Structures are given as structure tokens and as C-alpha cells.
Amino acid sequence: MTYKQRLSLFIFIDSCIVISAVFFSRFLVNGTLNVITTPMLIMAIAILCSHHVLSLKLNLYKKAWEYASIGELIIIFKVVTTSILLAAIFQQMIINEIYFRLLSVTWLLHISLIGGSRFCWRMYRDSYMNKNTNKRRTLIVGAGSAGTMVARQLLKNQEAGLLPVGFIDDDEKKHQLDILGISVLGGVSKIETIVKEMKVENIVIAIPSLCKKDLNTIFQECAKTDAKTQILPMIEDLVTGKISVSHFRDVQVEDLLGREPIKLDIESISEYLTGKTVLVTGAGGSIGSEICRQIAPFNPAQLILLGHGENSIYSIEMELKESYGNTDIQFITEIADMQDADKMDLVMRTHQPDVVYHAAAHKHVPLMERNPEEAVKNNVLGTLNAARAASWNGVKTFVMISTDKAVNPTSVMGSTKRLAEMIIQAMDQKSGTKFVAVRFGNVLGSRGSVIPLFKKQIEKGGPVTVTHPDMIRYFMTIPEASRLVIQAGSLARGGEIFVLDMGEPVKIVDLAKNLIKLSGNSLEEIGIEFTGMRPGEKLFEELLKEDEVHDKQVYPKIYIGKTSELYIEEIESLLESFNTLEKTELREKLLELANRKSADVPVLSIPS
Numbered sequence: 001m002t003y004k005q006r007l008s009l010f011i012f013i014d015s016c017i018v019i020s021a022v023f024f025s026r027f028l029v030n031g032t033l034n035v036i037t038t039p040m041l042i043m044a045i046a047i048l049c050s051h052h053v054l055s056l057k058l059n060l061y062k063k064a065w066e067y068a069s070i071g072e073l074i075i076i077f078k079v080v081t082t083s084i085l086l087a088a089i090f091q092q093m094i095i096n097e098i099y100f101r102l103l104s105v106t107w108l109l110h111i112s113l114i115g116g117s118r119f120c121w122r123m124y125r126d127s128y129m130n131k132n133t134n135k136r137r138t139l140i141v142g143a144g145s146a147g148t149m150v151a152r153q154l155l156k157n158q159e160a161g162l163l164p165v166g167f168i169d170d171d172e173k174k175h176q177l178d179i180l181g182i183s184v185l186g187g188v189s190k191i192e193t194i195v196k197e198m199k200v201e202n203i204v205i206a207i208p209s210l211c212k213k214d215l216n217t218i219f220q221e222c223a224k225t226d227a228k229t230q231i232l233p234m235i236e237d238l239v240t241g242k243i244s245v246s247h248f249r250d251v252q253v254e255d256l257l258g259r260e261p262i263k264l265d266i267e268s269i270s271e272y273l274t275g276k277t278v279l280v281t282g283a284g285g286s287i288g289s290e291i292c293r294q295i296a297p298f299n300p301a302q303l304i305l306l307g308h309g310e311n312s313i314y315s316i317e318m319e320l321k322e323s324y325g326n327t328d329i330q331f332i333t334e335i336a337d338m339q340d341a342d343k344m345d346l347v348m349r350t351h352q353p354d355v356v357y358h359a360a361a362h363k364h365v366p367l368m369e370r371n372p373e374e375a376v377k378n379n380v381l382g383t384l385n386a387a388r389a390a391s392w393n394g395v396k397t398f399v400m401i402s403t404d405k406a407v408n409p410t411s412v413m414g415s416t417k418r419l420a421e422m423i424i425q426a427m428d429q430k431s432g433t434k435f436v437a438v439r440f441g442n443v444l445g446s447r448g449s450v451i452p453l454f455k456k457q458i459e460k461g462g463p464v465t466v467t468h469p470d471m472i473r474y475f476m477t478i479p480e481a482s483r484l485v486i487q488a489g490s491l492a493r494g495g496e497i498f499v500l501d502m503g504e505p506v507k508i509v510d511l512a513k514n515l516i517k518l519s520g521n522s523l524e525e526i527g528i529e530f531t532g533m534r535p536g537e538k539l540f541e542e543l544l545k546e547d548e549v550h551d552k553q554v555y556p557k558i559y560i561g562k563t564s565e566l567y568i569e570e571i572e573s574l575l576e577s578f579n580t581l582e583k584t585e586l587r588e589k590l591l592e593l594a595n596r597k598s599a600d601v602p603v604l605s606i607p608s
Contacts, residue, residue: 011061014051015052017114022040022044025102025106042091042094043087047084047087051110058075058078072118076114081107081111084107084110088100088103135162136161136162137201138165138201139168139198139202139203140166140167141191141207141218143168146206147167147206150164150232151164165182166185167179167184168185170187191224192221192224195227203227204230205229205232219514223517269489270298273486274298276355277351277353278304278355279351280305281357283305283359284311284313284316285360286478287359287481288316288357289312289315290481291482291485291486293319296320301330304347305331305333307335307360308335317331338382340385344386344388345388345392345393347389348390349392354397360386361382361420362375362413369412370583371583372412372583372586373581373583373586376578379417380419380420383424387427396434397433398424398436399436399437399492400421401438402417402437403440409591410591412591415590415591424436424437425566435495436494438484438488440484450508450511451515453465457526458526462521462525462527464516465531466528466529466530466531467531468530470507472506472507497560499559
């Protein structure tokens with residue numbers, strides 16, 4: 001129906017209502033059927049004209065009555081009351097008399113019929129036109145303002161395909177109350193029971209202020225059911241209309257870490273990145289590329305993207321140029337092998353970076369167990385080459401990305417990263433460059449994470465393979481890891497190992513179960529298979545060794561590990577001879593050196 005057709009219809013309906021109200025009020029007041037008199041005609045014409053003029057002026061005819069509420073009722077009150085007052089003025093002017101009782105009854109009938117007609121239309125729409133037996137029965141967790149908004153939109157939104165049948169809220173004062181005709185059925189602990197009793201197919205978590213730990217608690221209750229669990233987008237996006245309730249997002253593994261993401265000290269970071277030249281090694285990798293994305297908003301003068309794989313470097317270059325093409329940032333690519341000391345020196349000498357983020361590394365534990373010489377080349381020798389080049393060329397800050405597997409390592413990969421940490425700390429003692437390392441646990445979604453593997457296994461129908469039922473790990477997101485690296489650079493004084501407070505470790509088997517549930521499948525459909533621990537793996541990881549523990553936080557959620565023993569002479573000797581060793585012998589030497597408890601502490605020689 002067009003606006004003109006709709007306007008004509010409303011004018012016709014309102015005219016009938018006004019005339020009926022005027023003449024019926026005459027019958028009620030005087031008890032006579034002789035309702036058509038000169039005073040009554042004057043009053044009817046005055047009210048009718050006033051009603052239509054005011055309705056047009058106050059946009060009463062433009063209102064969508066399926067969403068009628070208090071605001072529309074106030075407009076109706078203004079239109080009707082003003083019309084009656086104008087009619088009284090006309091009565092006084094023409095017949096020198098005001099029929100107060102008649103006008104009072106007319107006002108009551110007028111406002112009741114006009115308002116009633118609109119709200120009856122809304123009720124009809126709600127009860128019949130919006131009725132859809134194909135809608136999925138939905139339970140809303142959170143009976144606050146956000147949950148109420150969700151319920152209201154779901155009741156109106158045909159596209160969402162969801163029918164709210166109940167609220168869940170831990171506030172006992174709300175239990176058994178009705179909100180928009182929907183009952184508050186109980187607390188979070190009753191989700192499983194209510195889902196079964198109400199035959200709920202969908203659960204929507206609608207508490208924007210929910211912290212990660214509480215979200216995890218709610219999700220674990222939801223996971224006991226077969227209902228699909230989703231979460232409300234940011235309330236700001238709903239209010240501003242950027243998205244609607246049909247765009248609920250699925251709960252992600254990142255939501256279930258049980259810890260709030262780390263926040264950046266923007267001011268301190270801006271001081272050492274804005275207008276500077278920044279170089280990122282391994283810029284095409286999952287961590288390196290995210291570091292580049294996090295750095296770019298700080299407007300460095302140049303961002304050097306260094307990596308060995310040309311395709312990945314090309315991809316991040318194109319992405320950054322598309323996102324920041326309207327800025328003055330120069331994005332420069334360098335294809336280089338970390339094992340090439342001359343090339344590393346040339347890159348540093350050419351671009352003279354102020355800050356270097358060293359993210360290039362081999363990180364797959366099983367692959368490095370089978371290829372220990374490659375782990376030494378890339379993780380140890382590559383780090384040494386980059387660190388020396390940085391020192392020779394006056395780099396102000398050098399930040400190396402390490403891993404929790406470097407603590408009491410049982411793998412080749414962990415051992416080589418521990419040796420790289422020693423190199424960094426030793427370099428700091430003899431160089432004008434501030435050398436630091438950043439150590440964190442497993443990164444969700446990175447190329448070395450179990451998450452992509454689990455997702456592929458679920459897509460293929462399972463089973464999901466877990467090495468051991470008791471294996472636990474610390475987890476963080478890629479953006480979170482990258483922010484920690486950037487923040488560490490601004491906090492660097494030289495020689496530190498920065499460690500993120502990663503909260504409670506997560507059982508890998510629980511992570512697998514959550515991923516299966518989040519994918520919309522059941523454990524019975526996908527299944528979990530235990531394959532046994534792989535070479536180099538251990539049941540749990542640590543973030544600090546006993547002799548490294550320092551209980552002072554230098555920034556919220558960030559700790560500093562103390563400098564422990566540095567076996568630099570042995571590392572230099574190993575780098576000279578590793579190519580001549582058998583894989584088994586090399587692996588043993590790496591583990592022995594990385595786990596040695598005490599020794600003299602010679603320092604790394606730095607050629608001038």
C-alpha cells in the first residue's frame with residue numbers, strides 16, 4: 001500500500017470514528033435519537049477539521065501502528081484534546097454556549113476509538129499476521145534492557161525466524177514475571193531443564209556487559225543441551241541499526257577463554273611507533289601479519305614487511321595498502337631468509353628501522369622433532385643474524401616473539417626458542433639496542449594452533465583427535481598476542497622476558513568438546529579419539545621457570561621474568577657444529593643446553 005493510499009484510508013476511518021463519537025455522545029448525554037442538530041453539526045465539523053489538520057501536522061498518519069507505543073498514544077492525546085478545545089471555542093463564537101458535558105463524553109469516545117483502532121491493529125498483527133509456526137523456539141539469557149530489546153525485535157522480525165518463549169536471569173526478583181508476555185523462567189542453572197520442558201531449539205545470550213568468565217559459565221550450561229547457542233552483537237550496533245537481531249553471532253572459542261583481553265596503553269605505544277620506521281620479520285605469518293595490522297593504526301612512517309614466503313608477504317601488503325591507502329604510511333616488502341646474515345644486515349642498513357618485531361620462526365613441534373637442524377637454522381641462527389644486524393645498525397628496540405614451550409623444554413622447537421631467548425638477553429648486555437622477548441602460550445587460529453585442525457576434522461564429520469585426555473594449555477587470541485608484543489616494545493628497558501597473565505589453562509579435550517558444540521554438532525555425531533602424546537610434547541606448559549619468577553606486574557596482565565643463566569659460549573659452539581651432528585644427537589644437545597641448571601655466564605661476542 002502506497003503512502004497516498006494509506007493516507008486516504010486513515011482519513012476515511014478517522015472521519016467515521018470522529019462523526020460516530022460526536023453523535024453517539026449526544027445519544028449518551030441526552031438519551032435521544034435526535035442527534036443531528038445545528039450545534040451538533042458545528043461541533044462535528046470543527047472536531048473533524050481540527051483532527052485531520054493536527055494529525056497531518058503531528059505526523060499521526062505516518063506512524064507504523066504495528067510498533068505503536070506510549071509515544072503514539074501521547075500524539076493521539078494531543079490531537080484529540082486540541083480538537084475538543086477548538087470545538088469549544090467554535091461553540092462559544094457561533095452559538096454563545098459551550099456544551100461541557102457533551103464535549104467531555106465526546107473527548108472520551110474520540111480518544112478511546114482512535115487509540116483503540118491503532119492498538120487493535122497492532123494486536124491483530126502480533127497475534128495473526130506475525131504468527132509463524134516455522135519459527136524456532138528461543139530462550140533468551142538475560143532479562144535486562146538488552147534481552148527485552150532482543151525479545152521485542154524477534155516478535156516483530158520475520159526474517160530472524162526465532163520465537164522467544166522465555167527468559168533466563170539469575171536475578172530472583174525477576175523470576176515468574178512477564179516481560180512482553182514472555183515469562184522469566186529461572187536462573188542459569190535451570191537452562192538444561194527448561195530447554196527440555198519448553199522444547200527450545202535456540203538460545204540467545206543477551207547480556208552485553210558479560211565478562212568472559214561468566215560467559216564461559218553460561219555456555220557450559222547451554223552446552224548440556226542440544227539447542228544452538230548464539231550471542232548478542234554489541235548493543236551499540238543494534239541501537240544504531242548497523243545490524244539487527246537476525247545477525248546474532250555464534251559463540252566463538254575466543255569467548256570462552258575465561259579472561260578479558262589485554263588492553264593497550266595507547267599513549268606509550270604512540271610515542272615509540274608514530275612516525276617511526278618499523279620492521280616485522282615473518283610478516284606473512286599469522287602472528288607477524290597481525291602485528292602489522294595492529295601497528296598500522298599508529299601511523300608509522302614506514303612499515304617493512306620481511307618474510308621468506310612471497311605469497312604471504314604479497315597478501316599482507318595488499319591488505320594493508322587497501323586499508324591504509326589514504327595515509328602517509330610507506331609499506332615496503334623484503335623477501336629474505338633469516339639464515340642469510342648478509343641480507344639481514346643489508347635490510348637493516350638500508351631502512352634503518354627504529355623498532356624490529358622478530359616473529360619469523362619454525363613452530364610446529366612434530367615437524368621440528370624430525371628436522372632439528374632446520375629449527376636451529378631458523379630459530380637460533382636466524383634470531384642471531386637478525387639481532388646482530390639490529391645492533392650493528394642502531395635499532396632502538398628489538399622484540400622477539402617466544403613461546404611457553406621454551407620453559408623447561410621437552411621439544412626441539414621449545415629448546416631452540418629458549419636458546420634464542422638467551423641470545424636476546426645476552427645481546428642486550430653488550431649492545432645499545434634494547435633487546436626483549438615476549439613469551440605466551442598457544443594462539444587460537446594461528447597456523448600452529450590445534451583449532452584449525454579441529455575445525456577441519458569437524459567439517460569432515462570427525463573424529464576430532466586429541467593426544468591425551470589430561471593435556472592442558474594456555475590460550476590467547478592472535479590479536480591479543482600481537483597487542484602484547486607491541487605493548488612490550490613500549491615497556492622495554494632491555495633484557496626482559498615479558499609474560500602475559502593468561503588466566504587458567506584450558507584442557508585440550510574440553511576445547512575440542514566446545515568446538516564440536518559450537519559447530520552445531522553433538523559429541524556422539526563427531527566423536528573424540530585419543531591418539532597418544534607426540535614426540536616432544538608434555539602434558540602441561542609453563543610460562544616461567546622457577547628461577548625466572550618475578551611477582552611484580554609492570555603493566556596490567558603483563559609480568560617480567562628475571563634473567564636466568566645464559567650459556568652463550570655453548571650456543572656459539574653448537575651453531576658451528578650442528579650441521580655435522582646426527583638428528584638424534586643434535587636433539588639431545590639442544591635439550592641438554594636449554595635445560596641446563598647452572599654454569600658460568602660468558603657473554604655473546606658482538607662483532608663491531
